[in-house]
Amino acid sequence: SRQINLASRPSGWPTPDDFDLVEVDLPAIQEGQVLVRNRFMSVDPYMRGRMNDVESYVPPFRLGEPLEGGAVGEVVESRAPGLEAGDLVLHGFGWREQVVTEAARVRRVDPIEGVSPSAYLGVLGMPGLTAYVGLLDIASFKEGDAVFVSGAAGAVGALVGQIARLKGASRVVGSAGSDAKVARLRELGFDAAFNYRNGTVAERLREAAPDGIDVYFDNVGADHLEAAIERLNNGGRIAMCGSISAYNATEPPCAPRNLFLAVGKRLTMRGFIVGDHSSRMRDMIAEVGGWLREGRITADETVVDGLENAPAAFIGLLRGENTGKMIVRL
Numbered sequence: 221s222r223q224i225n226l227a228s229r230p231s232g233w234p235t236p237d238d239f240d241l242v243e244v245d246l247p248a249i250q251e252g253q254v255l256v257r258n259r260f261m262s263v264d265p266y267m268r269g270r271m272n273d274v275e276s277y278v279p280p281f282r283l284g285e286p287l288e289g290g291a292v293g294e295v296v297e298s299r300a301p302g303l304e305a306g307d308l309v310l311h312g313f314g315w316r317e318q319v320v321t322e323a324a325r326v327r328r329v330d331p332i333e334g335v336s337p338s339a340y341l342g343v344l345g346m347p348g349l350t351a352y353v354g355l356l357d358i359a360s361f362k363e364g365d366a367v368f369v370s371g372a373a374g375a376v377g378a379l380v381g382q383i384a385r386l387k388g389a390s391r392v393v394g395s396a397g398s399d400a401k402v403a404r405l406r407e408l409g410f411d412a413a414f415n416y417r418n419g420t421v422a423e424r425l426r427e428a429a430p431d432g433i434d435v436y437f438d439n440v441g442a443d444h445l446e447a448a449i450e451r452l453n454n455g456g457r458i459a460m461c462g463s464i465s466a467y468n469a470t471e472p473p474c475a476p477r478n479l480f481l482a483v484g485k486r487l488t489m490r491g492f493i494v495g496d497h498s499s500r501m502r503d504m505i506a507e508v509g510g511w512l513r514e515g516r517i518t519a520d521e522t523v524v525d526g527l528e529n530a531p532a533a534f535i536g537l538l539r540g541e542n543t544g545k546m547i548v549r550l
């Protein structure tokens with residue numbers, strides 16, 4: 221079975237040389253274990269942090285060992301009660317074609333008619349929960365709020381905007397890195413969207429949100445965060461979700477320079493890690509899954525084929541080559 225190991229730790233942008241595609245023998249399956257063949261695996265921005273040898277909320281990947289991450293696979297053989305060949309399971313052993321593991325480390329998921337199983341890596345999985353919890357619980361979104369989300373054409377961002385719209389936002393504004401993505405955001409129901417590469421974020425956001433914003437969902441940090449602080453109304457809230465503009469930087473960013481405005485505007489800024497909020501998964505799947513079935517929410521995916529192309533998919537994600545969730549199909 222093939223897998224991708226971490227060959228070296230990047231400084232700055234990762235390159236294909238940081239990854240090694242290797243062939244390994246799988247261990248024999250023991251009592252209580254399952255053999256799973258992966259069908260889809262996820263590449264996510266947080267994996268960039270795990271390539272560094274630093275202490276964080278999740279331990280670093282180890283050199284010479286396979287990377288890890290969300291994957292959906294099919295049980296090929298089971299020696300565990302409650303799981304049988306053909307079952308679809310979600311687990312954390314991505315970046316490899318097959319895995320032998322304890323049954324307790326996989327979760328059976330139901331196939332949904334008309335929906336790809338990869339949805340469990342996106343809209344009905346970790347990114348979906350991030351959008352849901354970040355907007356509703358962390359930013360305390362309420363009907364009538366004007367919302368700005370950065371990274372808006374990505375997995376999390378596109379859902380934040382659509383959930384805000386479905387929950388009665390007065391205005392939904394998104395930013396993304398290309399004109400095609402901006403056009404897509406308008407199709408998804410965003411009231412305004414802009415390409416952050418055209419002029420400054422501050423100028424574009426002033427035009428897109430002339431009456432200010434009440435919530436900023438931050439996926440990007442730096443000048444996006446600075447522009448949002450400028451536009452936030454009194455009592456505004458920021459969900460600090462990610463700061464992707466800095467993940468490959470070797471120096472910390474200069475912005476935001478206007479953080480002092482938080483005092484007079486009585487702003488709340490709150491960071492969160494989705495893993496602490498798994499108790500909300502049921503609510504998210506019920507509500508967002510319902511919208512998905514009714515066709516009221518759209519979950520775009522960019523699908524790359526082949527395990528050997530997973531490093532390129534990951535680097536492409538950091539460069540913005542995805543619209544919606546970046547998925548690798550095995």
Ligand code: NDP
Nearest residue numbers: 265374375376396397439461462463464465492493494540
């Ligand atoms: P996305 O699908 O949004 O993919 C990443 C996107 O980031 C790219 O498509 C690219 O789009 C954008 N991007 C890359 N570099 C920059 C830059 N310098 N400035 C602005 N945008 C940039 O990924 P996810 O939806 O999975 O993740 C979105 C954010 O949410 C990330 O910051 C991630 O770390 C965070 N996150 C946080 C979690 C938590 O628990 N707190 C959980 C999950 C995700 P473009 O073309 O628009 O530049």
